[in-house]
Amino acid sequence: MPTPNRLSSVFAKPHPALVCFITAGDGDTAANLDALVEGGADVIELGMPFTDPMADGPAIQAANIRSLAAGTTTHDVFAIAFEFRERHKSVPLVLMGYANPMIRRGPEWFGSQCAAAGVDGVICVDIPPEEDEALGPMLREFGIAPIRLATPTTDAKRLPKVLEGSGGFLYYVSVAGITGKQQAAQTSIEEAVARLRSATDLPIAVGFGVRTPEQAGEIAKVADGVVVGSALVELVGEHGSGAPSKLREYTAGLAKAVHSAAKAPSKEG
Amino acid sequence: MSSNPNSFRNQPDERGHFGDYGGRYVAETLMPLVLDLEREYRKAQADPEFQREFDDLLEHYVGRPSPLYFAERLTDAIGGAQVWFKRDELNHTGAHKINNCIGQILLAIRMGKTRIIAETGAGQHGVATATVCARFGLPCVVYMGAEDVRRQSPNVFRMKLLGAEVVPVTSGRGTLKDAMNEGLRDWVANVHDTFYIIGTAAGPHPYPELVRDFQSVIGKEARAQMQDRIGRLPDLLVAAIGGGSNALGLFHPFLDDPDVKMLGVEAAGHGLDGDEHAASLLGGFPGVLHGNKTYLLQDDDGQITEGHSISAGLDYPGIGPEHAWLKDNGRVEYTAITDEEALEAFQLLCRTEGIIPALEPSHAIAAVQKRAKEMPKDSVILANLCGRGDKDIFTVAERLGVEM
Numbered sequence: 308m309p310t311p312n313r314l315s316s317v318f319a320k321p322h323p324a325l326v327c328f329i330t331a332g333d334g335d336t337a338a339n340l341d342a343l344v345e346g347g348a349d350v351i352e353l354g355m356p357f358t359d360p361m362a363d364g365p366a367i368q369a370a371n372i373r374s375l376a377a378g379t380t381t382h383d384v385f386a387i388a389f390e391f392r393e394r395h396k397s398v399p400l401v402l403m404g405y406a407n408p409m410i411r412r413g414p415e416w417f418g419s420q421c422a423a424a425g426v427d428g429v430i431c432v433d434i435p436p437e438e439d440e441a442l443g444p445m446l447r448e449f450g451i452a453p454i455r456l457a458t459p460t461t462d463a464k465r466l467p468k469v470l471e472g473s474g475g476f477l478y479y480v481s482v483a484g485i486t487g488k489q490q491a492a493q494t495s496i497e498e499a500v501a502r503l504r505s506a507t508d509l510p511i512a513v514g515f516g517v518r519t520p521e522q523a524g525e526i527a528k529v530a531d532g533v534v535v536g537s538a539l540v541e542l543v544g545e546h547g548s549g550a551p552s553k554l555r556e557y558t559a560g561l562a563k564a565v566h567s568a569a570k571a572p573s574k575e576g
Numbered sequence: 577m578s579s580n581p582n583s584f585r586n587q588p589d590e591r592g593h594f595g596d597y598g599g600r601y602v603a604e605t606l607m608p609l610v611l612d613l614e615r616e617y618r619k620a621q622a623d624p625e626f627q628r629e630f631d632d633l634l635e636h637y638v639g640r641p642s643p644l645y646f647a648e649r650l651t652d653a654i655g656g657a658q659v660w661f662k663r664d665e666l667n668h669t670g671a672h673k674i675n676n677c678i679g680q681i682l683l684a685i686r687m688g689k690t691r692i693i694a695e696t697g698a699g700q701h702g703v704a705t706a707t708v709c710a711r712f713g714l715p716c717v718v719y720m721g722a723e724d725v726r727r728q729s730p731n732v733f734r735m736k737l738l739g740a741e742v743v744p745v746t747s748g749r750g751t752l753k754d755a756m757n758e759g760l761r762d763w764v765a766n767v768h769d770t771f772y773i774i775g776t777a778a779g780p781h782p783y784p785e786l787v788r789d790f791q792s793v794i795g796k797e798a799r800a801q802m803q804d805r806i807g808r809l810p811d812l813l814v815a816a817i818g819g820g821s822n823a824l825g826l827f828h829p830f831l832d833d834p835d836v837k838m839l840g841v842e843a844a845g846h847g848l849d850g851d852e853h854a855a856s857l858l859g860g861f862p863g864v865l866h867g868n869k870t871y872l873l874q875d876d877d878g879q880i881t882e883g884h885s886i887s888a889g890l891d892y893p894g895i896g897p898e899h900a901w902l903k904d905n906g907r908v909e910y911t912a913i914t915d916e917e918a919l920e921a922f923q924l925l926c927r928t929e930g931i932i933p934a935l936e937p938s939h940a941i942a943a944v945q946k947r948a949k950e951m952p953k954d955s956v957i958l959a960n961l962c963g964r965g966d967k968d969i970f971t972v973a974e975r976l977g978v979e980m
Contacts, residue, residue, distance in 0.1 A: 358880045359753065359865060361760045362603045368747055381877045406601055406864040411878030433601045433864065437591065441601075441864070458605040460767055465608060483605050484765035 313399040313427050314452060314475045317349045318510035322566040323527040324349035326512050327558060328403065328536030330370035332356055332379025334543045334550050336387050337394075342551035343539070344398055347562025350512075351391070352430070352534065355384050355404030362432045364487035366537040369544055381408055385424045392425030401454060401475070403430040406441065414445035421451045428452035428475035436468045443472055452476075457503060459483045459495070466506050476510040476532060477503060481517075487537025490516035493525050500529045524564030533565050584831035584907050587898060592781020595904065597897035600780040601864045605764045610867075614782045616687050621789075626682060633678045634793060637711065638668045640675075642794075644801035644958075649928040657951035659944055660810065661961040662798045662826060665933065671963035672794060672822045673704035677773055679790030681708040684771035691766065692716045694773045695759040697724055697752030697818070698888035698936075699731025700963060701775030706740035708773075716740040719758040722750035724888055731967055749882050752892045756866050776819025777896035780867030784896050791825025798958060799829050810958040812947060813838045816940040817910070818854070818889050820896035822962035831907060840899060841943040843885035844912035854883030855912040856895040857903050870897040886915035886971065887935035889963070917942040919975055922965065934963030935971065 317324050327348035329339055333356070340351060356374035360367060388400055402421065409417050409431055421429060429451055434442055436455065446453045452475030460483055461469055470477070479499060481491035496513055503511050513526050514534025523533045542557060543550045587594045592614075600610055620626040634640040643663040651659045664672040684692060692714050696702030702718040709716035718735055722744040725732055735742050748754035763772045777787040802809055813830060815823035817840045830836045845853035853859055856871040863872040865880060873881045873893035885891045902908040913921075918935055921942035925933050933941060940959045948957055965972075973980050 357878075358748065359757050361757045361866070362605075362764065364761075372747075375879065407872070407874065407880070408878035411863065411874070411876070432603050433867070435600060435602060435604055435607045437607070438599050438601055441599075441869075456604040458603075460605050460608045462608060469604065480605065482765075483767050485761050488765070 346558025527568035795829035
């Protein structure tokens, strides 16, 4: 039985979790993060800006460009995380990004910074299990959950490899594609989540292409968590310093839909 | 990394690593595809029919073998070692790029893929891909940075004539790396029917290996031609490096010949002391981009910086992972040539040999000039003339202050 931590505590709640993504350094990130929490986000996914966000669609690409143009550094990202942790002791914070900024100063440096900043997990888009040693061992060493992605192309044969050494939750990328574009059919999500559940005890969060409270609510009926990113990032881009109130309002709508969905039965139940 | 490999020609390992470099750093959505591609490539390697079809197309469609040419007047003008050229600029479409495209489209067809995508910088790889797509009747989408679309308009028109759709990429600075990002985004969204023809010996495993293998026809021919013409191997091989496929194609078959030295030539742009160059090996650090670990132009935070070179084909912030490995173990020496030096070499070859080279091999020729002077007259340098210069005459005219 693993010791309870911020992530496992959130997924132990009686309702599904709302996971909210924004890009660090894009606008007043501290105020925006507070707004997400106030709106009802259960988990924060903080994007590390990168010059070459290959898996992202136009909305998050633009957020990366805005953040880097504003001069955001890796130190800034960790400062944002550290200060968030000071203000919010129990809300899990997960970093999401690409390999190169994470390994630039070595995986040990990155793992230690995550631990010092109170980061709970790391999602690295372009380190598949085959290249785990580039970062995974150091994350585990520092008690940071390496959160892996499963996709519509991850077949049953490959799934155990994806799960091996992963932690926190399993992030199901519901469409073969980039962030913020097309949305998956509800039936395909249901089938996929059922398939994943039979292979793991990790909570399953579903993301990519989830924009509205209606969609989020539907997905929350079958998943343990729902990830929303591009829709929030667009609000940050549109409203600048006025973003927090918009984010709070939008997140509240998402949270209401997600939290009111019946918790999916566990596989024993 | 093993410090004393028994052979320099047995890379990569089964995980696609060249020592510390290479690998498969891709999003999970693509991972099953690259594993599938590897399986299919292994089967193709073992299939004599695949090799026969590849050889047949290279001979009758591309025009191989390309000539081995002794550049007598250039040799006299430099005054040192004999300079020989492998004439890959005489291939159909005017560069070495087509060798790889023939191999990859045959793989795509084997795998039942019905749509081809590619990225291109200068447009040579885009033209070569559009060419093989026309030849085999497959739809083709080429991603090209908006800035490169502007700089290389003749190649854009060529691709369109060949039936390809050219998509200008405006993200980032609109050059080759952004085109590759967009290619990967397309691929991840069209995994079921699409084959991505990568243009250089980089990207996730098995691309660096298979591109090298398809391009190795250059070195295999050159090796036999040298033996035939002068009864021995050359003393020094020289090739320009952007991603590095023409250089690996020439070098790889010679890697285990200890008396053959090798020199890879990166683009120094305005000089290695500033930021305006594209020399990933000499001016970069190891990191991860576009599916592989290799030397990259990047800042302290791992953000990728933009390369600069007068040659759009060398203007890429990364390098094939096998070159990273060959640099670290010292088997290949790497140097860099500035825009100015390349321009001078370009003109020298035009006037001494009646050959208009592309700006990419002009970098190699400039390096040959420097080395040949220091070598005895009975020594032999073989350089890869990997592309012809028709596409570059506008750039050169502009730099020379000539109105066209």
